[in-house]
Every structure is written in C-alpha cells, then in structure tokens.
Amino acid sequence: MGILPIIDESTAELTEIFEDLHAHPEIGFTEVRTAGIVAEKLRAYGVDEVHEGIAKTGVVGIIKGKGDGKQRIGLRADMDALPIDEQTNLAYSSKNPGVMHACGHDSHTTMLLGAAKHLAATRDFDGTAVVIFQPAEEGLGGARGMIAEGLFDRFPVDEVYGMHNYPDGQPGKFAICKGTAMAxxxxxxxxxxxxxxxxxxxxxxxxxxxxxxxxxxxxxxxxxxxxxxxxxxxxxxxxxxxxxxxxxxxxxxxxxxxxxxxxxxxxxxxxxxxxxxxxxxxxxxxxxxxxxxxxxxDVLVNDDSLSDAYMEAAADIVGAENVSDDAQPATGSEDFADMLKVVPGAYCRVGHMGTMPLHNPGFVLGPELLPVGASIMARLVERRLPIGA
Missing domain, CATH: 3.30.70.360 (Alpha-Beta Plaits)
Incomplete structure (x- = not known):
C-alpha cells in the first residue's frame, strides 16, 4: 500500500509545518503558538470538532467516520520542546534561544496533523477518531493534566495510540515492545x-x-x-x-x-x-x-493484542519486513504511560535518518519520517474501525 495518497500529496505541506514548529519551539504548558497552529490546521482540514485549552494548551479534534459505529480510537502527539540551545545549523533551527525541539515532538505534532487531514478527507472508517495534541510531556505532567481535566470523560476512547521518532539511521523501521515497554x-x-x-x-x-x-x-x-x-x-x-x-x-x-x-x-x-x-x-x-x-x-505497558494491531497497520505502510516486535524495554520514560493506565493501547517507535541521540543539541530529525508516521496512524484507525465489519 505504501504512503497514503492524500498524505503523500501533502508531504511538502507537512515538511513546511514541521520546519515552522521546529523553528519556534515552546516549553511545556506554554505551547500557545503551536496549539494555535494545530487548531487552525484541524479546522482547515474539516475536522468536525476542535477543542482548545485543555491542560492550558492541549487540543483535541473529533473526526467522525462514514458509518454510525460507536467505537472510538484515540491518537496522541506531544507538542513541547526542551530547554536546550540548538547547535544544528539547520536553515530552520530554533529562533527561541535556549529552547529546542531535541526530541522530535515537532514531528509528532506534524504527523498527527497529517493523519487528521487524511481521515477528515476520506472518512473511510466506521466510528470516531479522536486526535489528542498534548502539552508538557517532558516531565511537566501534561498527560496527567489533560486526564485530570476530563480528557477521557469528555472525549472517551476505547483504545489510544502514540508514536515516537527514533534516530537510528533506519528510516521506516517500525518497532514495538509488547508488555512493559518504558520505565x-x-x-x-x-x-x-x-x-x-x-x-x-x-x-x-x-x-x-x-x-x-x-x-x-x-x-x-x-x-x-x-x-x-x-x-x-x-x-x-x-x-x-x-x-x-x-x-x-x-x-x-x-x-x-x-x-x-x-x-x-x-x-x-x-x-x-x-x-x-x-x-x-x-x-x-x-x-x-x-x-x-x-x-x-508511570511505567508504560503496551497491550499485546493492540500492539499486534499497530504492527499490522504499519506493515501496510512500510512492509512487513520493516516491522518488528523485538524492541527492548527502554529505561527512558514517556508520560503517554499515564493515558495507557486509563485506556488500553500501544506506543511504538519509527526510525529515521540521523543518529545523533535525542535530547542532544545537535539532534536532527529526518523529515522522510513525516508521511510515514502520518500514514501509519491514519491506517491504524481505518483498520480498527472498518466499514461494514
């Protein structure tokens, strides 16, 4: 199947969004500009409902499929940057001194926007997709903040999924760790x-x-x-x-x-x-x-069967040969774990060009990841909410 057509046609737009977000990073709970761009894009894409100001800067979009199914799938991306002075010399490097997207959250936001654009345009699913743009993942409690403000009460989902870029020099390699996955x-x-x-x-x-x-x-x-x-x-x-x-x-x-x-x-x-x-x-x-x-x-625990579903969706986009469940548990932490304590789901990582580690002032994300991640997330919704099932 490969990259989904609408996302493929939007690659230049996604790259532009990514570079703009990278150039204007914001620390957790201050992602005012980023959240504004997210809300603006969601409305432009025809997303049915756009809710802002959840845990200060969080944004949630609701996309209804063609059928009247009651199942609801959540897709989550984080938006915040780190207190790091960028040293990449990129043309689109940070314009905010002492703040940098050194963990790829700019790509997460962009990929989820790409998935939302595809889902809102095609509606080729039976149920509801809930796209969650979370503030303050980097140790500031953004997930807990959104949950405390009624995230899953106001926007209930049956499953929720997250994704992280991985600078391993292996673009398009999808990996997941079933069970206990992150510390x-x-x-x-x-x-x-x-x-x-x-x-x-x-x-x-x-x-x-x-x-x-x-x-x-x-x-x-x-x-x-x-x-x-x-x-x-x-x-x-x-x-x-x-x-x-x-x-x-x-x-x-x-x-x-x-x-x-x-x-x-x-x-x-x-x-x-x-x-x-x-x-x-x-x-x-x-x-x-x-x-x-x-x-x-919290400890991040992936649901086994939903990890399988994630891999199946990824295989449609990058090929089964590029999908594995042999990722080892990581001692790094991720506050998506808090969401997984409330709703079952799974969290994966997708490789990209560049091998400079995360949280390094020289970290560079390979933009070839953008249409790949967006397509995987969109395809996951279509697979989990099939029409006529």
Missing amino acids: GASFFDIHVQGRGSHAAMPQASRDPVVIASALVGQIQSIVSRNVAPLDACVVSVTQIHSGSAYNIVPDTATLAGTIRYFKDEVIELAEARMQDLCDGFAKAYGVEITLDLRNIF
Whole structure:
C-alpha cells in the first residue's frame, strides 16, 4: 500500500509545518503558538470538532467516520520542546534561544496533523477518531493534566495510540515492545542545610559540599547493593549546586536527579533507601537534610493484542519486513504511560535518518519520517474501525 495518497500529496505541506514548529519551539504548558497552529490546521482540514485549552494548551479534534459505529480510537502527539540551545545549523533551527525541539515532538505534532487531514478527507472508517495534541510531556505532567481535566470523560476512547521518532539511521523501521515497554520515573531534590564558615577555618563549619559529595557516592549503592541484580533500576544524580566564592564554606548544597524503574516494589525500595541515607547522613554530620521525591512518569505497558494491531497497520505502510516486535524495554520514560493506565493501547517507535541521540543539541530529525508516521496512524484507525465489519 505504501504512503497514503492524500498524505503523500501533502508531504511538502507537512515538511513546511514541521520546519515552522521546529523553528519556534515552546516549553511545556506554554505551547500557545503551536496549539494555535494545530487548531487552525484541524479546522482547515474539516475536522468536525476542535477543542482548545485543555491542560492550558492541549487540543483535541473529533473526526467522525462514514458509518454510525460507536467505537472510538484515540491518537496522541506531544507538542513541547526542551530547554536546550540548538547547535544544528539547520536553515530552520530554533529562533527561541535556549529552547529546542531535541526530541522530535515537532514531528509528532506534524504527523498527527497529517493523519487528521487524511481521515477528515476520506472518512473511510466506521466510528470516531479522536486526535489528542498534548502539552508538557517532558516531565511537566501534561498527560496527567489533560486526564485530570476530563480528557477521557469528555472525549472517551476505547483504545489510544502514540508514536515516537527514533534516530537510528533506519528510516521506516517500525518497532514495538509488547508488555512493559518504558520505565517509570521519579525525580528527586535533596537539600543539605549545613553551617558556613571561612574556607580557611573549616573546623567552624558543617560543610554541605563534603556531605553532599559523600551522599552522591552512597546513593549509587542503592542499585549496586539493594536492588536485586535481575531487577532493572537506574539512579542518577544530575545536578549539584552549592557555593558562591573561593574562600567561603557555604551554608547549603542541593542535589537533584532521577530514578527509573519497571516494578513498583523496586521504586518503593529505592525511595525508602534514599530516605534512609538522607536521614543517616543528617544524623552523622549533625545537619538537616530534606528529601523531596515525586513520581513523574508511570511505567508504560503496551497491550499485546493492540500492539499486534499497530504492527499490522504499519506493515501496510512500510512492509512487513520493516516491522518488528523485538524492541527492548527502554529505561527512558514517556508520560503517554499515564493515558495507557486509563485506556488500553500501544506506543511504538519509527526510525529515521540521523543518529545523533535525542535530547542532544545537535539532534536532527529526518523529515522522510513525516508521511510515514502520518500514514501509519491514519491506517491504524481505518483498520480498527472498518466499514461494514
């Protein structure tokens, strides 16, 4: 079958949309311009209903098929960018200093717009397609925000699907991991309240830099000595902040980082051990240490049968030889997991040219992905809601 005709004819338009979104990235919950473009395009494509302002900047479109079927399929894309200075030198590189689409959400938005254009034009399905454009996926709780504001109460769906680009240099390769597919994640902040002094008289201090540094090392023992070897867990300290001068022992130090996991009992163990370490260090050094630990992402679990349905739709577009279910679980996280806790569905990844990793200032997305992803999502709706079934 290959790329769907309407989408194929719209490739230049989709590329233009993608490059415009890439050049004007917006951080989570501030995607005002992006959401405005999405709503404008959906209306221009003849989408039946367009709803804006869900979780601040979220947009939902409703597309009714030719029949009177009651089944409803959800397709979701995220819209937010990252706080990164772009270093690609692309002609359409970011015009917003310190903000970049380094994870491909600009392509996700574009592909779902392409799918919506096809579905609204052809209506070759019996039921309803719900296209969901979500804000703030990058750790800011956009999915939870939309759900809390009644996403699936106002726009109920029987199944929901998401897609992510994958910079593996293999354009058109579709991969999915059945079952547990992506890690859950917690973020943490640790505040060490010590006692400052002159750096030449450290005996008068309770040095938070020394304490925080020792704590970083001991936090690594959670994975190496507390979590069972066959249970995956990642604990990373990613920030250390303290001090203001060469000759001052500071009063405070802060640490921040993340925990990734696949089992509830693993995150419960890791969080308990981190609290024990903070309490123990506070007592040992005679300081106050506070731990702020919060869950940000749930574990993403793909439904087995709906993963099969996704692969069948992808095979129609890229060929069965380019479709696999052998993707390994990823320790990265994705807040589409929150939607999958409410509605069954599946999340896939599709390869494209370029091998610079996600979240890198030099990341470049291969635009050949745009009509491929759009066609897969549109075809999925047609397969799941066949006319005359």
